[in-house]
Amino acid sequence: MSAMTPRITDLWVYLSASPLLGLTLTLIAYQGAVWVNKRCGGSPLANPVLIAVTALVALLLATGTPYQTYFDGAQFVHFLLGPATVALAIPLYTHFRRVKAMLVPIIVGLVAGSLTAAFSALLVARLMGASVATQLSLAPKSVTTPIAMGIAERIGGLPSLTAVLVITTGILGAVAGRYLFDALGVRDPAIRGFATGVTAHGIGTARAFQESEQAGAFSALAMGMNGLLTAVLLPVLLPLFG
């Protein structure tokens, strides 16, 4: 054993016990992912959340670092989800005139999209023989993370699995949205944004803001409304589904 080894061990012990490393790595991974996204011309396929998460998971697995140790640092970023959710009131306010003009399509679209999201996921999972806990964890996957975890807990799913499914759904929606709407001939940024938010919550909203501020505002609106609606409807409707 050389004299250097204990020092490196000490350093690792310090770093792995301090929140500094998890926080810094999260920011580095995100900025790297944004750089990759820019290099790909802002393509939805190069989704920044997907790239950053993949890089960090690979790093944690390679170093054998437990998730909790990482999260002790990353929680400072996670915490900002709260104030960011509050901040969604600003684009919503800016675009509210358009929202009022579209109230009927918004409400009908919301109910149709919200029910389709939850029950199509349940149905497919059931047909493919997923366990009951997995099915119930899937049901709230189109709802923004904190609400979805609360719903999963109430209906008997696994909240932390739901969080992962929520984020995967968000990435899928953010990646596929542009191509799907183009294929369907849906051009109105308000509708594109709203449909994205109903399905792909905050990650879809982040993507919608990249397309236009109006799409982002409608996506934020959809995310908030779908969160409320699913929280109220799902526990009531689920028993009917058996």
Next chain:
Amino acid sequence: MIAALTQLLIFQLIGEVIARGLDLPVPGPVIGMALLFVALSLRGGPGESLQTTSLTLLSHLSLLFVPAGVGIIVHLSRVADEWPALLAALIVSTFVSMAVTALVMKALARKPAANAGSPS
């Protein structure tokens, strides 16, 4: 920027107190968003600092989902066991619900003349 961040946190705090106090199923930040929206309507829009800080924060919304996303590491074994069902359910339902929402809205929305009627 600090003043704006303070305002956002105050609204979140009020939302959190209401959500927990009344035992609502809705998380505090969503109630905070609704309250801030009402406040903006009453005072005729956000101040410049709140506007700038909020839009900066929202332009990095993707970053804020990274820590929770890395949580997949805790569920690797369940995901490995059930991945075909999970993947099929997520892909089918994501496509179908986006398409249903967009097509329903498109069918109900008035023609582009109405869209052009609201300059911003």
